[in-house]
Amino acid sequence: MSGADAGGAPGRGGLRTRDDGGRRLVHDPVRRRWVALTPEERVRQELLLDLVALGYPVGLLAVEKGLAYRGLSWRADVVAYGRDGRARLLAECKAPGVAIGQKTFDQLARYNAVLDAPALVVDNGAARYCCVRDGAGWRFVDALPAFGEGESR
Structure with a gap:
């Protein structure tokens, strides 16, 4: 998903994503943590x-x-x-x-x-x-x- 900022703002489709050292992460609201996308x-x-x-x-x-x-x-x-x-x-x-x-x-x-x-x-x-x-x-x-x-x- 594009459109998310480094702070984890929602991207297109509502997924909160961010980059971390070249890895794309997504915030999992159920596990309450960032995981590899x-x-x-x-x-x-x-x-x-x-x-x-x-x-x-x-x-x-x-x-x-x-x-x-x-x-x-x-x-x-x-x-x-x-x-x-x-x-x-x-x-x-x-x-x-x-x-x-x-x-x-x-x-x-x-x-x-x-x-x-x-x-x-x-x-x-x-x-x-x-x-x-x-x-x-x-x-x-x-x-x-x-x-x-x-x-x-």
């Missing part, structure tokens, strides 16, 4: 902006949330929680140009075996797929659910 991080930060615009409180979002599944440690890119403390949305972000395929959905399913979120998102900046629990199955939807949608489960 990699292509995948840009996708993650843009998703966070969209979630906040849909009413998700920053305090109920987690980034790179550690999970244990079948004795292995994993990190979910973004988890949005409801006010009840339950995971409401789980997202996996990939860098632009990284194809979204079955492996990505399988990765998300592993994470969701732990979190049991009713909304799943895969995003690579060029394509964003969102599905929501629909009875015993899943249904793809055109947009991210707003905060509080589907809270009664």
